[in-house]
Amino acid sequence: MLPTLLEHTSTRVNAEIDPVLHIWGWEIAVYLFLGGLVAGLLILSSLLLWRPRDTAPARILQLAPLVALVLLSLGMGTLFLDLAYKLHVFRFYLAFRPTSPMSWGAWILVLIYPVAALSGLLALGPELQGKLLKKLPLVGVLAWAQRQRQVLLGATLAGGVGLGIYTGLLLGTLTARIQWNTAVLGPLFLTSGLSSGAAFLLLFKLDEADRHRLVRWDMLALAVEGVLIASMVLGFANAGAAGQLAADALLGGAWTASFWSLVVVMGIAVPLVLESIEIKKHLPLVAVTPALVLLGGLALRAVLLAAGQDSGFRLLP
Amino acid sequence: MMLPLYPNEFFGRSTGMVVGTLTGIGFGFALERSGFGRAPILAAQFYGTNMRVFKVMFTAIATAATGLAILAGLGWLDLGQLTIPETYWWPQLTGGLLLGVGFIIAGYCPGTACVAAASGDIGGMLTYLGVMLGSLVFGFTYPVFADLYLSGKAGVLRLDTLFGLPYSVVAAAVVALAVGCFFGAEAIERWFSKRNQQVAPDALMRPRNRSFAVLAVLALAALATLALPQTVQSAVARKAGTIKVLPLVDTALRQPEKLWLVDVREQKLCKDRTLPAAVCLSDVTKGAAAAMPSHQQLVLIGGDTIKEVPTQLAEFAGEVVSVQGGYPAYAAELLADLPAEATQSMSPARLAEYRLRGALHARLTGAQAPVAAPAAVVPTAAPASAAKKGGGC
Amino acid sequence: MSDKTHNEAPFWNPYLAGIFLGLVLLGSFVVMGNGLGGSGAANRVAIGAAHLVAPQAVENSAYMGPMVAPGQHILDDWLVWEVLGVFLGGALAAYSAGRMKLVLLRGPRATVLSRLALALIGGVIMGVAARLGRGCTSGQALTGGAALAAGSWVFMFAVFGGGYLVAPLLRRYWK
Numbered sequence: 056m057l058p059t060l061l062e063h064t065s066t067r068v069n070a071e072i073d074p075v076l077h078i079w080g081w082e083i084a085v086y087l088f089l090g091g092l093v094a095g096l097l098i099l100s101s102l103l104l105w106r107p108r109d110t111a112p113a114r115i116l117q118l119a120p121l122v123a124l125v126l127l128s129l130g131m132g133t134l135f136l137d138l139a140y141k142l143h144v145f146r147f148y149l150a151f152r153p154t155s156p157m158s159w160g161a162w163i164l165v166l167i168y169p170v171a172a173l174s175g176l177l178a179l180g181p182e183l184q185g186k187l188l189k190k191l192p193l194v195g196v197l198a199w200a201q202r203q204r205q206v207l208l209g210a211t212l213a214g215g216v217g218l219g220i221y222t223g224l225l226l227g228t229l230t231a232r233i234q235w236n237t238a239v240l241g242p243l244f245l246t247s248g249l250s251s252g253a254a255f256l257l258l259f260k261l262d263e264a265d266r267h268r269l270v271r272w273d274m275l276a277l278a279v280e281g282v283l284i285a286s287m288v289l290g291f292a293n294a295g296a297a298g299q300l301a302a303d304a305l306l307g308g309a310w311t312a313s314f315w316s317l318v319v320v321m322g323i324a325v326p327l328v329l330e331s332i333e334i335k336k337h338l339p340l341v342a343v344t345p346a347l348v349l350l351g352g353l354a355l356r357a358v359l360l361a362a363g364q365d366s367g368f369r370l371l372p
Numbered sequence: 373m374m375l376p377l378y379p380n381e382f383f384g385r386s387t388g389m390v391v392g393t394l395t396g397i398g399f400g401f402a403l404e405r406s407g408f409g410r411a412p413i414l415a416a417q418f419y420g421t422n423m424r425v426f427k428v429m430f431t432a433i434a435t436a437a438t439g440l441a442i443l444a445g446l447g448w449l450d451l452g453q454l455t456i457p458e459t460y461w462w463p464q465l466t467g468g469l470l471l472g473v474g475f476i477i478a479g480y481c482p483g484t485a486c487v488a489a490a491s492g493d494i495g496g497m498l499t500y501l502g503v504m505l506g507s508l509v510f511g512f513t514y515p516v517f518a519d520l521y522l523s524g525k526a527g528v529l530r531l532d533t534l535f536g537l538p539y540s541v542v543a544a545a546v547v548a549l550a551v552g553c554f555f556g557a558e559a560i561e562r563w564f565s566k567r568n569q570q571v572a573p574d575a576l577m578r579p580r581n582r583s584f585a586v587l588a589v590l591a592l593a594a595l596a597t598l599a600l601p602q603t604v605q606s607a608v609a610r611k612a613g614t615i616k617v618l619p620l621v622d623t624a625l626r627q628p629e630k631l632w633l634v635d636v637r638e639q640k641l642c643k644d645r646t647l648p649a650a651v652c653l654s655d656v657t658k659g660a661a662a663a664m665p666s667h668q669q670l671v672l673i674g675g676d677t678i679k680e681v682p683t684q685l686a687e688f689a690g691e692v693v694s695v696q697g698g699y700p701a702y703a704a705e706l707l708a709d710l711p712a713e714a715t716q717s718m719s720p721a722r723l724a725e726y727r728l729r730g731a732l733h734a735r736l737t738g739a740q741a742p743v744a745a746p747a748a749v750v751p752t753a754a755p756a757s758a759a760k761k762g763g764g765c
Numbered sequence: 766m767s768d769k770t771h772n773e774a775p776f777w778n779p780y781l782a783g784i785f786l787g788l789v790l791l792g793s794f795v796v797m798g799n800g801l802g803g804s805g806a807a808n809r810v811a812i813g814a815a816h817l818v819a820p821q822a823v824e825n826s827a828y829m830g831p832m833v834a835p836g837q838h839i840l841d842d843w844l845v846w847e848v849l850g851v852f853l854g855g856a857l858a859a860y861s862a863g864r865m866k867l868v869l870l871r872g873p874r875a876t877v878l879s880r881l882a883l884a885l886i887g888g889v890i891m892g893v894a895a896r897l898g899r900g901c902t903s904g905q906a907l908t909g910g911a912a913l914a915a916g917s918w919v920f921m922f923a924v925f926g927g928g929y930l931v932a933p934l935l936r937r938y939w940k
Contacts, residue, residue, distance in 0.1 A: 315390040398792070400852060412939065431784055431787060456914045476931050482902070530912070539913065
């Protein structure tokens with residue numbers, strides 16, 4: 056504030072970065088959410104389809120990997136919207152930098168497409184496969200994919216896990232933003248992606264056994280998410296002054312209301328209670344529960360993204 | 373007196389919002405289990421066949437009123453710190469009548485429509501949508517309603533002050549009135565059910581009698597607190613809330629009629645320099661505090677944040693707040709030279725604050741507004757769309 | 766209620782429900798210093814939406830303008846969070862009672878179309894009324910009633926009065 060210090064501060068104040076980071080808007084929140092959702096869909100569908108079935112599973116499960124690809128493309132579309140130099144997108148693929156999560160992400164995204172497309176082909180029931188083969192010359196591809204079934208599903212699973220963790224690490228490695236300076240973000244976004252994926256599938260008609268399994272997995276993922284959030288907040292609160300600042304934002308500070316009300320209460324606690332009632336009382340599932348889980352997943356990304364951009368070491372006294 | 377917690381700064385505003393969500397969950401749960409998520413049950417109230425709405429509402433009012441009376445009587449809760457709807461006789465009368473008409477047409481009131489929507493009733497969803505539209509109708513045609521809306525103002529007026537009785541006596545009277553009305557309501561239900569050859573609703577006597585017993589105990593406990601020494605209440609000085617410098621000065625310049633600024637620092641300091649339009653405490657005559665209109669806000673300016681209202685001003689009937697940080701905060705925020713900052717990197721809230729500070733600084737000191745704040749540069753759209761430099765991932 | 770199925774939990778006894786509701790209200794007073802609300806959130810969401818569509822018109826309004834003044838967010842309000850909670854609490858209660866189902870509840874002789882139209886019209890009337898009366902059944906009658914606010918008691922009796930006045934005209938629709 057003192058004029059004599061102006062020169063010093065002017066070297067520190069970078070437009071767009073100080074006092075608050077402003078480069079990431081809603082596009083990135085939606086992208087991170089869709090990325091997590093896609094990761095969850097890929098992981099869950101690979102697990103559910105791991106063993107070949109006698110009867111074709113529900114339509115949405117047959118289509119899950121392909122739907123995941125559509126959602127991923129949507130997400131990349133929002134990402135592309137965010138790029139300032141849209142034509143330079145190819146540059147991501149001229150190099151691979153093992154220390155950069157953005158580089159990892161760019162390559163994971165590219166590798167997921169063929170793998171998920173092939174497992175998508177495998178996942179289709181005989182009826183849909185027949186329709187598709189009539190239109191496209193894919194007989195050879197399908198035969199090859201069927202021989203490599205376990206490998207392909209395993210690769211899809213791995214791709215899903217990689218994608219889920221990467222969406223969290225992307226923020227987690229930006230340690231200059233103290234709200235993101237935690238290793239928990241990777242696993243947190245992965246489990247949140249799993250619960251979003253399960254919730255998405257639960258919005259559609261499913262076999263009783265699959266539905267039951269998904270509800271239980273969703274409950275597990277939500278519970279783990281709660282534990283990870285608790286450890287994240289506790290970690291902040293017990294870290295140094297920077298961590299204290301990050302904890303304050305969530306414990307009484309600017310982001311307290313949206314974080315606890317939208318993410319924890321609406322997105323985790325209430326769906327958990329609804330799902331446990333559902334299992335205990337054998338009630339029919341209603342769309343409200345998965346809808347709340349999905350909204351909570353979106354809120355988690357949006358709140359952490361915004362809170363992180365609002366936080367920085369400059370705020371330290 | 374430590375209750376209510378929030379006005380006594382037990383936790384911050386943002387935490388209070390989380391409390392809001394949790395309170396709402398309890399409220400919504402109670403409304404649904406009361407049967408208020410079903411329009412036919414609510415409508416039955418107006419045809420005499422099922423008086424559930426009346427019973428639930430009046431029991432809730434009696435319970436909360438006696439609860440407040442007991443807590444206040446014990447000296448734990450300061451009734452003066454509760455946010456109580458101000459009385460405006462005419463708009464409340466007409467608004468109530470109109471709301472009753474809408475209630476029987478829609479089958480829901482706004483809160484119950486929300487619960488009905490949550491339990492899947494399309495009628496509830498449409499009603500809540502209608503409430504939103506209606507709010508906008510009022511907002512956009514406000515000049516039509518303005519005279520009525522502002523008429524019959526009586527400020528914060530409680531029944532106990534109106535009747536000149538202790539709070540707990542009126543609360544106990546509410547219980548007596550409620551229980552009396554409940555017997556009447558049940559008689560009406562029986563009469564209508566007999567006529568329609570139906571079974572009267574909720575004929576279970578045990579839960580009813582137990583509830584009445586609870587209400588009676590609450591009422592007696594409220595009355596019993598009258599026997600406690602009342603010095604507890606009067607001995608405690610009035611507490612003042614706080615207001616930040618920027619919004620205060622903004623209001624002081626734009627709508628000075630809303631505020632009564634009193635500088636409570638030493639006379640010498642106050643005479644030397646104080647806020648525009650502020651008077652020194654030494655200049656406040658005896659009885660002036662009681663005579664000031666209660667719709668004004670009394671703002672205390674001290675050497676720091678003032679927690680308790682000075683005795684000379686304690687008779688003031690309206691809301692009392694004190695400037696956060698006192699005069700030094702004002703001087704530091706608005707009289708010191710403003711550093712220019714890069715406005716394009718600010719969030720809209722910060723930018724608005726920055727511009728406000730610049731404008732106030734300029735007005736108070738006669739200096740130029742800081743160069744970085746011209747309105748034309750400011751993007752009106754979301755900050756994300758302003759000069760973007762590549763993003764992520 | 767003819768649509769009650771066998772696994773639907775019964776409603777609470779009205780007096781016990783009233784005591785529970787009263788305790789929630791008392792808790793709100795004790796913790797926050799203010800009571801409950803139902804229509805304030807609708808007002809703020811509607812103004813927020815209108816502000817996105819026609820910012821100038823909203824800012825110029827004497828009633829709505831101050832709510833969208835710079836430096837504050839229209840949705841950053843206790844009542845908005847509280848109504849989010851009402852929705853969640855209602856969903857929890859309805860689902861655990863086996864009552865959550867997409868339906869259109871109506872009187873035995875009301876048609877689908879008339880029910881839809883009247884639900885919306887009644888809502889609009891209440892929206893105007895709640896702004897005029899500075900609250901609805903929750904914010905005025907319940908909250909103000911418990912705090913013994915004089916105007917709120919007038920409001921409460923007026924609500925019942927208005928309802929009973931018009932109810933005979935709608936007998937065919939509800940009975």
